[in-house]
Amino acid sequence: MKVIYILWLRALKHYVRSPAQIVASFGQPLLYLLALGFGLGPVFEKAGQGSYLQFLAPGVIAVTVLFSGAFSGIGLLWDRQFGFLKETLVAPVPRLHVMIGRTLGGATVATIQGLLVLILCVILGFRPGSLLATPVFLLVMVLIAVVCCAFGTVIGSRMQSMQAYPLVMNFVMLPLFFLSGALFPLQGLPGPLQAITTLNPLSYGVDGLRGSLIGVSHFGLTWDMGVLAAVAAVFLVLGAWSFSKIEL
Amino acid sequence: MIKVQNLSKRFGQFQAVKDISFEVKPGELFAFLGPNGAGKTTTIKMLTTLLTPTSGSILIDGLDPAKNQNEVRSRFGIVFQDPSVDTELTAYENMELHGVLYGVPRKVRVERIELLMKLFELWDRKDQRMKIFSGGMRRRLEIARGFLHTPKILFLDEPTLGLDPQSRNQLWTHVKALNESEQVTVFLTTHYMDEAERVAQRIAVIDHGAIVALGSARELMDQTNTSSLEGAFLALTGSAIREEQAGSADQMRQFMRAWSNKR
Numbered sequence: 217m218k219v220i221y222i223l224w225l226r227a228l229k230h231y232v233r234s235p236a237q238i239v240a241s242f243g244q245p246l247l248y249l250l251a252l253g254f255g256l257g258p259v260f261e262k263a264g265q266g267s268y269l270q271f272l273a274p275g276v277i278a279v280t281v282l283f284s285g286a287f288s289g290i291g292l293l294w295d296r297q298f299g300f301l302k303e304t305l306v307a308p309v310p311r312l313h314v315m316i317g318r319t320l321g322g323a324t325v326a327t328i329q330g331l332l333v334l335i336l337c338v339i340l341g342f343r344p345g346s347l348l349a350t351p352v353f354l355l356v357m358v359l360i361a362v363v364c365c366a367f368g369t370v371i372g373s374r375m376q377s378m379q380a381y382p383l384v385m386n387f388v389m390l391p392l393f394f395l396s397g398a399l400f401p402l403q404g405l406p407g408p409l410q411a412i413t414t415l416n417p418l419s420y421g422v423d424g425l426r427g428s429l430i431g432v433s434h435f436g437l438t439w440d441m442g443v444l445a446a447v448a449a450v451f452l453v454l455g456a457w458s459f460s461k462i463e464l
Numbered sequence: 465m466i467k468v469q470n471l472s473k474r475f476g477q478f479q480a481v482k483d484i485s486f487e488v489k490p491g492e493l494f495a496f497l498g499p500n501g502a503g504k505t506t507t508i509k510m511l512t513t514l515l516t517p518t519s520g521s522i523l524i525d526g527l528d529p530a531k532n533q534n535e536v537r538s539r540f541g542i543v544f545q546d547p548s549v550d551t552e553l554t555a556y557e558n559m560e561l562h563g564v565l566y567g568v569p570r571k572v573r574v575e576r577i578e579l580l581m582k583l584f585e586l587w588d589r590k591d592q593r594m595k596i597f598s599g600g601m602r603r604r605l606e607i608a609r610g611f612l613h614t615p616k617i618l619f620l621d622e623p624t625l626g627l628d629p630q631s632r633n634q635l636w637t638h639v640k641a642l643n644e645s646e647q648v649t650v651f652l653t654t655h656y657m658d659e660a661e662r663v664a665q666r667i668a669v670i671d672h673g674a675i676v677a678l679g680s681a682r683e684l685m686d687q688t689n690t691s692s693l694e695g696a697f698l699a700l701t702g703s704a705i706r707e708e709q710a711g712s713a714d715q716m717r718q719f720m721r722a723w724s725n726k727r
Contacts, residue, residue, distance in 0.1 A: 222564045302544055
């Protein structure tokens with residue numbers, strides 16, 4: 217327990233101690249909200265779908281959690297290259313504890329990031345439906361964060377160097393984001409796109425956030441959370457397994 | 465304390481360590497010397513549970529690292545060739561994290577951290593983040609950290625690489641002092657022959673994965689009819705320069721160097 221706690225704490229200290237990085241992490245969400253939210257807003261409204269900002273905000277929050285979570289998992293690579301990982305791997309503790317501590321730390325940071333972006337959305341004019349849904353919203357966000365961190369751990373355990381970073385970014389993270397329903401409604405999509413979005417775990421995260429924040433849901437909140445929990449379990453097991461296989 | 469028999473490690477076609485056997489006595493300062501790529505680090509990785517041997521047996525304090533991984537891990541401390549501190553944390557936090565990882569009880573932890581940080585002259589700067597520390601200070605902290613959980617063996621893999629003579633000197637003085645006061649067995653590798661000659665009681669020379677000589681510095685010199693350990697080392701291993709493939713860690717080191725020059 218103590219090991220998990222101290223590694224969780226380490227992740228938080230890292231987060232709090234790099235204010236520049238926190239500020240920088242608002243860049244992308246802000247860009248999406250401004251360029252897409254306000255840029256496509258009029259078109260969306262003309263199509264009779266209401267305010268695009270209302271629709272987009274949960275998607276942008278989800279993508280924030282996705283990036284923050286997955287990259288904290290991949291941060292493993294950083295620790296590997298700069299040596300700190302070895303310190304934890306030769307310690308007389310089960311690797312599973314190390315992995316859990318890291319994942320919980322990353323997930324906590326990702327959740328905080330998501331909350332900060334929610335505040336940003338509110339400042340820009342987003343209005344959540346009711347405050348009663350806050351616990352549900354938080355739960356969905358934590359689930360997304362755990363899925364992404366564990367997923368990042370799987371990737372981070374398998375990659376040998378930072379060179380693979382852009383590869384993961386362009387072929388995994390961005391597709392997950394763009395094909396998740398974060399930017400467009402999932403109703404009435406062409407067949408292939410429909411299939412892809414249904415298979416993308418992030419779709420359920422975006423949908424869950426939308427369901428809890430503005431009360432509009434495509435799959436239904438219970439289903440969203442069920443799928444997220446199941447995917448989280450699978451990735452946690454995969455992550456723990458990959459992490460236990462790391463050789464230096 | 466360490467007993468190695470017919471140990472081998474193969475990576476695909478490449479035989480990194482070939483059938484080596486040696487023994488290190490309790491409380492001994494034992495040096496492992498060899499040119500780049502000779503198999504020193506691979507051997508240390510196997511001794512410290514980071515790699516599994518292809519064949520052969522290892523006993524650390526009577527235990528097999530492959531079977532009793534965590535018991536073995538709690539018995540040794542290690543200072544890696546590459547830095548392994550968390551530079552975003554303070555010096556004290558790095559020590560504390562290590563103490564928690566090794567299950568050192570709180571009271572002992574606080575006492576020993578203070579003792580060791582004072583000994584290694586780091587106490588004044590305990591609350592500063594490690595990223596502003598010099599290479600020598602980081603190294604000192606890593607060695608202090610290695611002693612924190614009162615290990616029976618301390619592995620030092622090229623601990624003085626890139627340090628100035630003052631830091632090297634001071635570092636070995638502390639290590640020797642702790643070796644005597646706490647009876648810690650020390651297993652070290654280095655490229656500085658003068659260090660090995662000064663510090664180590666026995667020296668093993670490894671080349672192309674095999675041990676080519678083993679004995680005190682005096683014995684190695686007598687054996688090769690040379691007057692210095694460096695002469696003995698060159699006589700044993702030849703003077704050809706080794707081609708070593710750069711791994712991702714080397715690339716990262718280069719990257720780090722380029723990066724820190726820029727700033």
